[in-house]
Amino acid sequence: MKDLLIVDLQDATSIGINTIARQCNIFSSISEGIDKTSIVHFLKNHSDGVVIVDYTMVDLSEEYLIVLHARYPKACFILFSDSLVTDFIKRLVYFSTCFSFILKDSSRKEIESGLKDVSLMKQFICEKVTNQIAQADSDKHEAEPSLLTSTEREILRLMALGKSTKDIASIRFSSVYTVMTHRKNIFRKLSVNNVHEATKYAMRAGIVDPMEYYI
Known part of the structure; x- marks a missing residue:
């Protein structure tokens, strides 16, 4: 106690x-x-x-x-x-x-x-x-158009939830190379260098529910 x-x-x-x-x-x-x-x-x-x-x-x-x-x-x-x-x-x-x-x-x-x-x-x-x-x-999501495409948003969501590149490729029926390309584009568009920084953006933008993230 x-x-x-x-x-x-x-x-x-x-x-x-x-x-x-x-x-x-x-x-x-x-x-x-x-x-x-x-x-x-x-x-x-x-x-x-x-x-x-x-x-x-x-x-x-x-x-x-x-x-x-x-x-x-x-x-x-x-x-x-x-x-x-x-x-x-x-x-x-x-x-x-x-x-x-x-x-x-x-x-x-x-x-x-x-x-x-x-x-x-x-x-x-x-x-x-x-x-x-x-x-x-x-409100923020409605006020600001997303920097990412729908595919990039979904991949970012999976990244934020701890899925590996291989996991994401399997979930999306894509090649690992394709997911890696999307990952690089996401980092470039958001001006971030790692998954942690990308995850913070995902939460701010409403791509990931905080409750889902912490379960």
Whole structure:
């Protein structure tokens, strides 16, 4: 069982999460903090712990969260707030599965599900945030014509899902040489040098569903 730190300056919210977490009976200990220092102190003693924090109240930037993840790679973070900026969500969702998202108006059942998933090292994204990401990707896709052909988009999707060139050739009934040519064209059109960079484009463009990618 993992240890949990709750960092939220709103007493009602902090007490509510504390109560729900205790009733779930899935954490070894539950403590509360008030700032960045509280988080660092907690992680020094519980490097694989879970931190649920309203990042807007303690002024946690994306860069600071990434630094914390680098220092404590086994720790998990639940970003918990009244509202979340879509670009902020997407960057952290795609950066690491250690970042999960729950809104303060989420149902008790959804909060419980999030706490349970994260305690098991699973990423959790509440329904409203999932819809927020999907809508943003849809709007961007409609606003910007794709740089890639339909065939290239499908090959990029398969690449992002971890399929090898040989696998893709088999799936598409094509030769390995043909797939390699498409791969080179995809990299050239997107101005990227590797599959990791191409995958990030695929997610931003809505070619790959984040949930599909992390399964």
